[in-house]
Amino acid sequence: MEETRGLILHGCKLAEVLEENLLNLANEPDFFLRSCDEIIGAFSRVKDRLSREVVHRQFDIRTQEWLRSGAGTSTDNRAMDLLNPQAILGHSSSSAYHDAYRLELVGHQMAGGRDVEGGADGWRGDMWPEIKPMDASNPSPWTASSKRRRRKDEADKIAVRVPAPQMGNLDLPPEDGFTWRKYGQKEILGYKHPRSYYRCTHQKFYQCPAKKQVQRLDEDFYTFEVTYRGNHMCNITSTAPSATIPPSVEHGTIPQTTGMQPPVSQWLSIEVKPSPVVEATPTIFDTLAFRYPGTMGGARPSSCGNLAAGGSGSAGPSGPRFPDYQPVAEFADAMFNSGSSSNNSMELIFSSIDENWDTAREKKH
DNA sequence: CTGATTTGACCTAC
DNA sequence: GTAGGTCAAATCAG
Numbered sequence: 459m460e461e462t463r464g465l466i467l468h469g470c471k472l473a474e475v476l477e478e479n480l481l482n483l484a485n486e487p488d489f490f491l492r493s494c495d496e497i498i499g500a501f502s503r504v505k506d507r508l509s510r511e512v513v514h515r516q517f518d519i520r521t522q523e524w525l526r527s528g529a530g531t532s533t534d535n536r537a538m539d540l541l542n543p544q545a546i547l548g549h550s551s552s553s554a555y556h557d558a559y560r561l562e563l564v565g566h567q568m569a570g571g572r573d574v575e576g577g578a579d580g581w582r583g584d585m586w587p588e589i590k591p592m593d594a595s596n597p598s599p600w601t602a603s604s605k606r607r608r609r610k611d612e613a614d615k616i617a618v619r620v621p622a623p624q625m626g627n628l629d630l631p632p633e634d635g636f637t638w639r640k641y642g643q644k645e646i647l648g649y650k651h652p653r654s655y656y657r658c659t660h661q662k663f664y665q666c667p668a669k670k671q672v673q674r675l676d677e678d679f680y681t682f683e684v685t686y687r688g689n690h691m692c693n694i695t696s697t698a699p700s701a702t703i704p705p706s707v708e709h710g711t712i713p714q715t716t717g718m719q720p721p722v723s724q725w726l727s728i729e730v731k732p733s734p735v736v737e738a739t740p741t742i743f744d745t746l747a748f749r750y751p752g753t754m755g756g757a758r759p760s761s762c763g764n765l766a767a768g769g770s771g772s773a774g775p776s777g778p779r780f781p782d783y784q785p786v787a788e789f790a791d792a793m794f795n796s797g798s799s800s801n802n803s804m805e806l807i808f809s810s811i812d813e814n815w816d817t818a819r820e821k822k823h
Numbered sequence: 824c825t826g827a828t829t830t831g832a833c834c835t836a837c
Numbered sequence: 838g839t840a841g842g843t844c845a846a847a848t849c850a851g
Contacts, residue, residue: 640828642843
């Protein structure tokens with residue numbers, strides 16, 4: 459928070475300087491342009507930080523409330539799985555998105571009979587995901603107003619509303635920290651806008667079953683309804699992967715870092731155990747920190763999906779598999795400085811890990 | 824050249 | 838039979 463205050467003061471000072479030199483406006487337009495950029499930049503960063511804090515606090519409160527409510531029974535495993543990480547959306551780096559980590563889980567029928575209720579028509583931007591008992595009279599909230607068809611596998615769906623970009627490519631689906639490949643688009647009866655179908659880019663390589671559908675709302679052109687199906691079995695996100703709540707977030711404060719912070723999606727992707735006690739599940743980063751003390755610099759990003767977070771002996775390519783000689787610092791550096799939305803960097807990271815892993819295995823044999 | 828997107832055809836649940 | 842979901846060939850973009 460001190461840093462945020464500092465940024466605000468810095469922005470104010472820049473504005474003062476600008477004001478003092480206002481008479482020279484005609485003579486030095488470049489100077490004013492640069493000053494305006496700096497001021498905008500400073501306040502944008504302030505806005506980002508404050509947005510993050512609001513989200514972190516709300517998220518923390520909601521999570522704790524949810525756990526306290528006794529929802530943490532075994533039948534709710536999937537509820538929490540579903541909160542992780544797809545429901546907790548990231549966003550593009552555009553500050554328009556920072557306005558709104560506004561989510562709503564609008565309908566999911568849990569195996570245990572619980573539902574994430576939707577107010578398909580009553581969504582407000584300040585709402586936070588709520589988990590409520592399923593209402594049998596309204597089995598599929600997002601289709602509540604019509605007699606739309608309902609498939610068997612709708613039980614595995616979870617829908618989230620996210621703000622659509624308001625400039626640039628308006629058709630671009632909201633970024634959520636994962637990489638998706640579009641495999642279809644279809645006009646849907648009763649909707650003005652077509653529905654786009656995406657699957658995880660790594661579906662083939664990791665047999666990742668995650669899919670999502672993106673539908674622009676009829677009543678609000680600038681809102682997408684994103685429906686997720688299936689959990690990620692891969693370990694790759696477009697940002698850093700995600701899994702656990704950083705300790706500072708767990709205690710209701712913002713993770714304080716110096717310089718640029720990672721995208722919020724990194725921190726908000728959580729894994730909460732269904733038991734009343736919230737226990738941290740070891741991630742690959744915990745493993746690394748244990749094996750290479752000091753190398754992770756205390757940063758604790760999370761891993762993608764719940765499978766990856768289960769660092770204890772998870773099979774397949776997503777488990778912890780860092781050979782002893784792994785240049786962890788390099789890896790971490792690549793991970794945290796890889797930009798917010800390029801999937802290429804992550805591909806590079808993981809392909810490099812794969813290569814090293816293979817090399818290490820060959821050496822052992 | 825490779826990987827992503829588009830789009831008509833096909834499959835499947837209802 | 839209808840509509841939602843997926844496939845896959847053609848096309849596009851980097």
